[in-house]
Amino acid sequence: MITPILLCGGSGTRLWPLSRKSYPKQFVPLVGDRTLFQASAERLSGSAFDRPLVLTNNDFRFIVTEQLSEIGIDPGAVLIEPEGRNTAPAILAAALYLEQSNPDALMLIAPSDHVIPDPEAFRAAVEKGTEAARNGQIVTFGITPTHGETGYGYLELSEAPGDSAIALKRFVEKPDAARAEEMVASGMYLWNAGIFLFSVGTILNAFRTLAPELVPPVAQSVAEAKSDLGFLRLAPEPWSGAGDISIDYAIMERSDGLSVVPFSAGWSDLGGWDAVWRESAQDARGVATSGTATAIDCENTLLRSEDDRVELVGLGLRNVITVATPDAVLVADASRAQDVKLAVAALKAKSAKQATMFPKDHRPWGWFESLVVGNRFQVKRIHVHPGAALSLQSHHHRSEHWIVVEGTARVTIDEEVRLVTENQSVYIPLGAVHRMENPGKVPMVLIEVQTGSYLGEDDILRYEDIYART
Structure with a gap:
């Protein structure tokens, strides 16, 4: 074999x-x-x-x-x-x-x-x-x-x-x-x-x-x-x-x-957006669209919207590549597809986080994304896979409010363990030792509201972690 x-x-x-x-x-x-x-x-x-x-x-x-x-x-x-x-x-x-x-x-x-x-x-x-x-x-x-x-x-x-x-x-x-x-x-x-x-x-x-x-x-x-x-x-x-x-x-x-x-049966290393355009389904004018993208009087053009909240519309475009994500948009002449790395270098030079990081952050237990970030507060959507658990942790600078919108969460706050179901919420005080788990067989989704003087991901003190990150 x-x-x-x-x-x-x-x-x-x-x-x-x-x-x-x-x-x-x-x-x-x-x-x-x-x-x-x-x-x-x-x-x-x-x-x-x-x-x-x-x-x-x-x-x-x-x-x-x-x-x-x-x-x-x-x-x-x-x-x-x-x-x-x-x-x-x-x-x-x-x-x-x-x-x-x-x-x-x-x-x-x-x-x-x-x-x-x-x-x-x-x-x-x-x-x-x-x-x-x-x-x-x-x-x-x-x-x-x-x-x-x-x-x-x-x-x-x-x-x-x-x-x-x-x-x-x-x-x-x-x-x-x-x-x-x-x-x-x-x-x-x-x-x-x-x-x-x-x-x-x-x-x-x-x-x-x-x-x-x-x-x-x-x-x-x-x-x-x-x-x-x-x-x-x-x-x-x-x-x-x-x-x-x-x-x-x-x-x-x-x-x-x-x-x-x-x-000779077809191959591509997808080394650029021009290759993605060639591999995508196109209409009679060479236009390929995906997601919530609409093309009007366009030719030989790729339009991709990667977020249902972003309506991408191309009007009168010729030989253009446009890709929209929740936090960044690329618009390029198709002949410059191999130069997209120059855009990444420019963003790195100005320390833009979009150069390397997504708003959706994948973790071993699932993923989270920031919905709103303001002065002393942040709102996240957190998706936890069935059977998965976040680490037992505490924070020095923030408190949290969790609202379950899908599934059921098993929540630990200091010595208390309880189940929190859809439309229920729970408050995590500053410094409390806490953990969320998904004991069910369907994904668990919650909205987390953080408030405090510092909201960075490095403000986490882990005590136990099934993924060995302590």
């Missing part, structure tokens, strides 16, 4: 404002009802696949397990990287982990933020590469290009692509526009999708031969990893000694005898 290795620790900026550092694009339903991460996990499931191995960071660990649970997938393991070191150390850690339990496994390395509309076709392509992988080859998957894209690296083939794995001649860096058109016209180049298939033994031998300096720190980090609430935390000290390098630079571009499986 093939073990999918899902990489989901990145935090892209080219899909701002919907993708931000605190909640990047792989966890967002950009195309369809599933998030990109969920679609990736479903695509790599079935009789040919073992349970997935996920590599992510500390901030996303509960998002990963929650989104997998929503689609009924139980991961084989979730490895927590202490810090981002690019794809080579992450893949090496996965291989070393699998070597302990399943040294003969085939590993399918898959970024979790790609769109592949035809999962069956992709699984068939994977099957074409398994024999070569079992025979000790590194197999990569090349995408048949549809245009001269300058945002992708390319794979030069040793022979014309057919219906099976063929030898790779070399990797080609991202070209300029003229060179990209030449390569596509030749028919001897494929886009590099960053998807790889190989056995545990093959990739470990490659690391020991081509990037031996990575092996000791990563191996020590895996050996000293600690289990925490079902996650496996790689040891931070040795991990910090691993180089920050991609699998392409560390291994692939220096390896001989790589094979390529061509894939």
Whole structure:
């Protein structure tokens, strides 16, 4: 069986404002009802696949397990990287982990933020590469290009692509526009999708031969990893000694005898809003809308409203991208889609929280969002998953008033524990030790009104926490 290795620790900026550092694009339903991460996990499931191995960071660990649970997938393991070191150390850690339990496994390395509309076709392509992988080859998957894209690296083939794995001649860096058109016209180049298939033994031998300096720190980090609430935390000290390098630079571009499986059934890494527009349903004039968005006399335009309270209207637009969220709006010429990162940099320079943070803050127990913030008060909506509980805590600078609007809350205030149902409320005095829990089988939603001299999230003293955050 093939073990999918899902990489989901990145935090892209080219899909701002919907993708931000605190909640990047792989966890967002950009195309369809599933998030990109969920679609990736479903695509790599079935009789040919073992349970997935996920590599992510500390901030996303509960998002990963929650989104997998929503689609009924139980991961084989979730490895927590202490810090981002690019794809080579992450893949090496996965291989070393699998070597302990399943040294003969085939590993399918898959970024979790790609769109592949035809999962069956992709699984068939994977099957074409398994024999070569079992025979000790590194197999990569090349995408048949549809245009001269300058945002992708390319794979030069040793022979014309057919219906099976063929030898790779070399990797080609991202070209300029003229060179990209030449390569596509030749028919001897494929886009590099960053998807790889190989056995545990093959990739470990490659690391020991081509990037031996990575092996000791990563191996020590895996050996000293600690289990925490079902996650496996790689040891931070040795991990910090691993180089920050991609699998392409560390291994692939220096390896001989790589094979390529061509894939032409549709693929996108959604590297910008122009790619999202191409993957979205469009009308006869090339207009794609979603949410509460309305287009009037527009052409080749993307209009997305991500909040039911925001009516987004485009009038007479041509080649424009507009994305509205509750706290930020992007309006861009479609030809500048790759420059959205400049907007993020500008916002960071002015210390705007919208550069990296969402108004909706995801936590292991659910999420909350700020509805109103004023002088000495704040109003939040809090959503608690069934069976979940916030930490037992107190505050130095604020009191709170909770009004349950959906479900039932079990509330602890000092020594008292009570149930609070819909349309009931409870007051939490300043300094009181308190906790809210959802004992039911449906989500619990409440409105929290905070008042006090300081309302920051760091004014929390935790005494007990089922998520080990004390």
